[in-house]
Amino acid sequence: MEDLALLTKFRQDLHRIPELDFDLPETIAYVHGVLDGLSCEVTSPCRGCVAAFFDVDAKLGRPHGPATAIRADMDALPITERSGVSFCSTKPGHMHACGHDGHMAMALAAACWVNEVLAGDATEAAHLLPRNVLFVFQPAEETTGGARLVCESGVFERYGADRIFGFHVWPDLPAGTIASRPGPLLARASETHLNVHGTSSHIAKSADGHDALLAAAHFLTEVETLMARLSQDEPCLLKFGHMESGTVCNAISASSAVEGSLRVFSDNMFDCARTGVEQCAAQACEAYGCTYDLSFATGYPPVDNDRALYALAAGALGDTLDGIEEPLLIAEDFAFYQRHLPGVFFLLGTGTSEPLHSDKFHMDEGVLAHGLAAYRTLLGIA
Numbered sequence: 001m002e003d004l005a006l007l008t009k010f011r012q013d014l015h016r017i018p019e020l021d022f023d024l025p026e027t028i029a030y031v032h033g034v035l036d037g038l039s040c041e042v043t044s045p046c047r048g049c050v051a052a053f054f055d056v057d058a059k060l061g062r063p064h065g066p067a068t069a070i071r072a073d074m075d076a077l078p079i080t081e082r083s084g085v086s087f088c089s090t091k092p093g094h095m096h097a098c099g100h101d102g103h104m105a106m107a108l109a110a111a112c113w114v115n116e117v118l119a120g121d122a123t124e125a126a127h128l129l130p131r132n133v134l135f136v137f138q139p140a141e142e143t144t145g146g147a148r149l150v151c152e153s154g155v156f157e158r159y160g161a162d163r164i165f166g167f168h169v170w171p172d173l174p175a176g177t178i179a180s181r182p183g184p185l186l187a188r189a190s191e192t193h194l195n196v197h198g199t200s201s202h203i204a205k206s207a208d209g210h211d212a213l214l215a216a217a218h219f220l221t222e223v224e225t226l227m228a229r230l231s232q233d234e235p236c237l238l239k240f241g242h243m244e245s246g247t248v249c250n251a252i253s254a255s256s257a258v259e260g261s262l263r264v265f266s267d268n269m270f271d272c273a274r275t276g277v278e279q280c281a282a283q284a285c286e287a288y289g290c291t292y293d294l295s296f297a298t299g300y301p302p303v304d305n306d307r308a309l310y311a312l313a314a315g316a317l318g319d320t321l322d323g324i325e326e327p328l329l330i331a332e333d334f335a336f337y338q339r340h341l342p343g344v345f346f347l348l349g350t351g352t353s354e355p356l357h358s359d360k361f362h363m364d365e366g367v368l369a370h371g372l373a374a375y376r377t378l379l380g381i382a
Contacts, residue, residue: 003109003372008365010034010105012087018076018094018101022048022139022146027074027104031137034108038115040135045155048074048139048146053159054114056129060122067132068379069156069164071337072107073100073141082359097361099169099350104137106167106368110375111135130382134161140333145300147336156341163309164343165378166334167371169363171356173349176370179322180346182310186303187263188270189331190296192238194219194281198290200247200254209252210289213245216256219284226276236273237263237329263329265302301335302327306342313344316377320370321346346374 001009017026031050035042039059040052057064081088081095089095114133117125136155140146155161173179196216201209220240227238240260246253262277264270274296285292314321324347337343348371350363 003369004366006109006112007105007368007372010108011101011365011368014101014104015085015087015096016090018089018091018096019074020078020094021075021143024048024074024139031074031104031108035111035135038111039118040111040115043155045153045158046149049150049153050137051155052111052135054111054118054133056118056125056132059118060126062126065131065160066163067134067159067161068381069134069136069161069341070107070110070375070379071136071138071147071164071166071334072103073146074104074137075139075142075146076100077142077357079357079359083362084360085362095359097358098142098356099361099363100141102169102363102365102368102371103167105365106371106375107135107137109368109372110379113372113376114379128376128380130380132160133379134159145333145336147333151336151340162341164337164341165313165346165375166337166343167346167348167374168332169350169356169367170347171350171352171354171361173347173351175349175351175364176367177322177349178317178320178346178370178374179324179349180305180310180344181324181327182305182307184265184302184304184327185324185345186327186332186335187237187265187329188299188302188335190262190270190299192240192260192262192277192297193295194256194258195293196256196258196285196290197292198252198254198256198288201252203250203252206252209254211252212256212288212290213253215284215288215290215292216243216245216258218287219280220258222280222284223277226280227273230269230273230276234269235265235327235329236269238273238277262296263331265304265327300331300333301339303332303335303345304338305344306338309342310344312381313378316381317374320374
């Protein structure tokens with residue numbers, strides 16, 4: 001089957017059966033259905049994960065060497081699809097609105113290509129595949145970071161993988177564009193929660209109360225000033241999207257809850273931001289006689305492309321790779337792989353008007369052919 005036809009089949013089949021988090025029985029069965037028929041070892045290194053190892057060295061009679069890993073994420077989002085496509089989700093409230101169906105399609109098609117190469121001329125296979133190949137299909141990218149469990153499973157050590165590549169489709173780039181950058185690419189994300197504790201009183205006797213609403217509002221304005229100052233050193237962001245306070249309009253609020261997300265590109269900036277936010281909370285609450293609890297979720301680390309591996313990839317991809325000047329303030333659990341072994345993450349443009357996570361998100365499968373071609377090139381790097 002030709003590349004585009006194969007990519008279209010895989011993507012549309014998978015688009016119909018979106019599943020969430022670690023609960024991926026139909027998706028895993030589909031991935032197995034493709035991989036089990038190929039000349040690779042298929043395993044489940046941890047819950048919800050499928051790995052496929054092609055022992056190219058054994059097939060070609062070479063000394064055993066390292067492997068290149070390719071990653072795809074399998075989980076979908078809890079969204080009711082309204083894209084209107086003929087292959088719409090068959091699962092109410094579930095949708096591949098983030099392009100993971102496309103990521104799986106590219107990886108499966110790449111696995112089929114590796115299998116085809118190994119079944120052909122040995123000399124050509126040795127040229128096209130100088131290393132062993134490991135495909136990893138992971139769960140829970142959208143929720144708890146399934147990549148971390150994959151790393152802890154030992155699958156990379158078992159198969160000798162010493163580098164990893166991955167893609168994410170990206171509507172903001174022209175269709176078929178492949179883009180990345182050395183070093184920081186995507187941000188560390190940390191959910192931030194502040195609970196302010198005050199004392200309620202009737203507003204006519206406001207001096208008897210400790211206003212948790214005013215303290216929270218003061219905190220928000222101070223954080224804006226803090227982040228403006230910190231971002232002069234390197235990109236960072238802390239925004240709060242949810243706030244609850246008080247019970248009635250004529251009583252001082254006894255409590256406020258503020259929830260947001262911190263995005264940074266280095267551990268040092270995370271520490272600086274956390275310390276600064278703590279000071280903002282302390283000062284705001286002290287000013288109004290309140291106390292507080294402040295917490296930061298561990299979140300995902302920043303996606304930080306290995307510079308040496310990026311240079312190799314850029315040299316191989318040539319003019320097909322575009323550079324990105326500034327890192328982006330989104331998060332991705334591919335970062336866990338990069339803390340375990342050298343890795344490079346790429347963005348693949350879809351050129352679509354609907355953003356990721358939209359209930360109308362759709363892409364043309366033709367863009368996936370560019371990602372597949374890139375995988376073939378990357379697997380050819382010695």
